[in-house]
Amino acid sequence: MSGKGNYVSSWHRAFLIALVVLLALLMIFSRGYRAARRIHIPANETEQKTDTNMIQGHAIPLPDITKDMLLGHIDPANDSGFELIDETYASRSGMYMRSAAYHAFLEMRSAARDDGVSLIILSATRPFNHQRRIWENKWNGLQVLHGNVIATDIPDPMERALEILRFSAMPGTSRHHWGTDIDLNSLQNSYFESGEGKRVYRWLQDHADSFGFCQPYTARGKQREDGYEEEKWHWSYRPIASEFLHAYQEIISYGDIRGFDGDETAKGLKVIDHYVMGIDQACF
Numbered sequence: 001m002s003g004k005g006n007y008v009s010s011w012h013r014a015f016l017i018a019l020v021v022l023l024a025l026l027m028i029f030s031r032g033y034r035a036a037r038r039i040h041i042p043a044n045e046t047e048q049k050t051d052t053n054m055i056q057g058h059a060i061p062l063p064d065i066t067k068d069m070l071l072g073h074i075d076p077a078n079d080s081g082f083e084l085i086d087e088t089y090a091s092r093s094g095m096y097m098r099s100a101a102y103h104a105f106l107e108m109r110s111a112a113r114d115d116g117v118s119l120i121i122l123s124a125t126r127p128f129n130h131q132r133r134i135w136e137n138k139w140n141g142l143q144v145l146h147g148n149v150i151a152t153d154i155p156d157p158m159e160r161a162l163e164i165l166r167f168s169a170m171p172g173t174s175r176h177h178w179g180t181d182i183d184l185n186s187l188q189n190s191y192f193e194s195g196e197g198k199r200v201y202r203w204l205q206d207h208a209d210s211f212g213f214c215q216p217y218t219a220r221g222k223q224r225e226d227g228y229e230e231e232k233w234h235w236s237y238r239p240i241a242s243e244f245l246h247a248y249q250e251i252i253s254y255g256d257i258r259g260f261d262g263d264e265t266a267k268g269l270k271v272i273d274h275y276v277m278g279i280d281q282a283c284f
Ligand SMILES: [Zn+2]
Pocket: 123, 176, 181, 182, 183, 233, 234
């Protein structure tokens, strides 16, 4: 009897071990599959991407990225993934950021303050329609581009779009749609080149990276041949933004960039290749 009992219990034990191993494998595979789907990249890159989503030992929760999110068809005020930015840290009320990006900003702001540097958010999440107003005001000559250049003085649509694109994104292609990007302190590079602004910029260059922030629009040149002019004020929360960028590359095509005056120029100007992807290596 005891011999048979041992035989049954060891068989039983082997069966249980096999079951546990099978369940563990299932969990691992399904998690890997979900992660690979969520960020729209090949499974063999999943492990490396997961690393980039670790900041100071904390895992950054990622949203399930949809086409609407990438194109800015969002409503931050009614989306639990976003948080209202406290007016204390902003130039006006009613601005939003994705929660993880906002909390990273708060940590960075507090560290900056300890070093005597103050960071103020001038612009954060901008949905498609907001970006459409900015674009169309320029396109239709309601707003001067720079100096005394008015877009309606430029009859050729491609030339007109190119001039606006020096500093403004086409609706559907702005990183401000993603809830991860902010403009800080001043919208003039000159502010960051002397006195107080220079101190702010140097602090950001030295420390922003450790809070997950990078500057996508650095000086144009060999390092960055395409895209917008330099923007020393624009900072991006890389752990989430890089996932949006990869998803954008995978699922957005030129046919998706539409719904505004001048949208017919998007494809000819290759705005995805030259502008969405025309960022500093540090932000990829
Ligand atoms: Zn910006």
